[in-house]
Amino acid sequence: MLYGSIPTCLGELKSFRRLYLDSNKLESAVPLNLWNLKDLLELNLSLNSLRGSLPSEIKNLEVVNQLDLSQNQFSGDIPSSTGSMQSLVSLFFAHNKFQGSIPESLGNIRSLESLDLSYNNVSGLIPKSLETLNYLQYFEVSHNRLEGEIPVGGRFANFTAQSFLQNYALCSET
Template identity: 45%
Template sequence: MNHLSGLIPSTFSKNCSLISINLGNNKFHGRLPKSLINCRSLRGLDIGNNRIQDEFPFWMERLRKLRVLVLRSNKFDGNMSLPSRTKFPFPMLQVLDISHNAFVGSLPERYFKNFRAMIEEKQRDDTKSFHDKEKNNDDYYYLSYVDMIVTLKGQDMLLNRLLDTFTTIDLSSNSFSGTIPPSIGNLKILKYLNLTHNSLTGHIPSSLGNLSELESLDLSTNKLDGEIPSELTRLTFLAKLNLSMNNLVGQIPRSNQFSTFENDSYVGNLRLCGLPLTRKCNEDDGKSMQPAKEEGDDEYEFIDGFGWRCVVMGYGSGFIVGIGIGYMIIRSGRPRWLVEFFFGVGYKYKTKKRRNRAASTHRVT
């Protein structure tokens, strides 16, 4: 949080003992120095909110002790799903924040399958005192004291204490496309997942219901379709849900935590129905929707049955037919009573007389 600029120095020598580096919120540009790979003890790297222009640092997969990787709000681009020679990438990673960059292609499924720290719960010995842990486990020291800005439940928050149970993945505001891989359901210890503002398509995978520790899920502003999986109701710790601005359909689940979410979790999905929305579902299958009808409001009966397009087509067709019939009545003068009602008595006789006069004039000419 200074005004440092220029390139990040590339002088990280072999056997570098650096544990944590935070250069966030400055004006650094250029590329991320690959000499950081010499820092085998590195637990955390935060270069968020700079002007770094580079591809995703696949070479950092070999930093086996890395727990925090924050690249947010830079100019990183490229495809994160490219093949890699690292068999078990980022085995200890707990925090991955690459939001607000320009990554493209599909979501990095290979990482979802190998983030061991988000898949397997660690065995803890709670009988040790704080000083014992600090003395015998340098990981604990790093995890206890860290300054890091992350987006949690839609808000930026400063964390200066990172517990070993804290896990988050933020891939928001990029250009990821394709479907959400079911393998993301392997991350059973994940607490925060943010995939908003991408171009993701397909259905919400039911495997997300396996994320039993999840507290916040944001899939908004994508192109997701299909129904909301009922398996998501198993997420009993879920406090924040945002599925807005997609193409979801069908009835919204209402059991467990889903009974606590308001309208803003679902806005922009025109074919969703059921509470908390005012659009009611068909009781037979929950898929057909109709606007909620308020007491004393009979206009919905008309709207449900016809719609404005049908009304316009009906008026237009009736107008054209009416003009045609009126023209034929005027030309033929029949029925006489109707013609005399609109044009006066003797209209047919007067019209015939005018026609005869016009015909005589034509013969004389």
């Protein structure tokens, strides 16, 4: 079990492919240089007590395909720069304190198969741009403050009501 903060020196490693620091007692903010690991394929920081907001430098994880920051204390907006992470397959931000709207730019992540933003304070509309994600198989935004119409195009026809429970004022056409 690891305690304390993530060592800054981890962000200086050059050929790091996978970093799993999940299920520990890490707290504090993520060192800014950790977002510069350009060769990182998988990053799992879930089940800790990490806090702070995510910087726009998150986009520097150019080839990451799995990003799990769930079950922490992250807050602030989800950076729109996340939408430029073209290799992402799985994005898990559940059980945090994110607020603001779901970035329209997430619709640019063509390879995205799983997106979990549940149990946050995300508000506003579900972006229509997400309807263009042809590989999206898992979508979860329950327990937020979303409102407006649930998209019906693309893969949204396959998602059940479970994906949208406990929101401010979501509705559907049917």
